[in-house]
Amino acid sequence: MSTSLRNTLILxxxxxxxxxxxxxxxxxxxxxxxxSSMRVDVWNCQDxxxxxxxxxxxxxxxxxxxxxxxxxxxxxxxxSK
Numbered sequence: 001m002s003t004s005l006r007n008t009l010i011l012x013x014x015x016x017x018x019x020x021x022x023x024x025x026x027x028x029x030x031x032x033x034x035x036s037s038m039r040v041d042v043w044n045c046q047d048x049x050x051x052x053x054x055x056x057x058x059x060x061x062x063x064x065x066x067x068x069x070x071x072x073x074x075x076x077x078x079x080s081k
Contacts, residue, residue, distance in 0.1 A: 043068050045079040 038061050045054040045068070056079060058068055070077040 041081060043079040043081055045070060045077050047072070047077050048075055 038059060041058045041060070043056045043058055045056050046052070047054075054077070056068065056070070068079040070079060
């Protein structure tokens with residue numbers, strides 16, 4: 001693994017922890033309340049151009065999403081539950 005890739009992964013982990021800690025402090029909820037109100041849906045997605053298939057986890061605390069749209073440089077990626 002190259003040094004720059006390793007450093008990028010370390011920074012991504014650090015920023016993720018900082019964002020989660022900030023969200024926890026701002027929301028003012030305990031872990032039990034936060035965990036019970038969260039919902040994770042699995043969406044099946046397919047790139048229209050390469051026909052590559054993806055599984056996308058969508059985390060929500062308000063009952064889930066009705067639709068998900070992803071975009072890349074080539075165009076749209078269609079998703080369905």
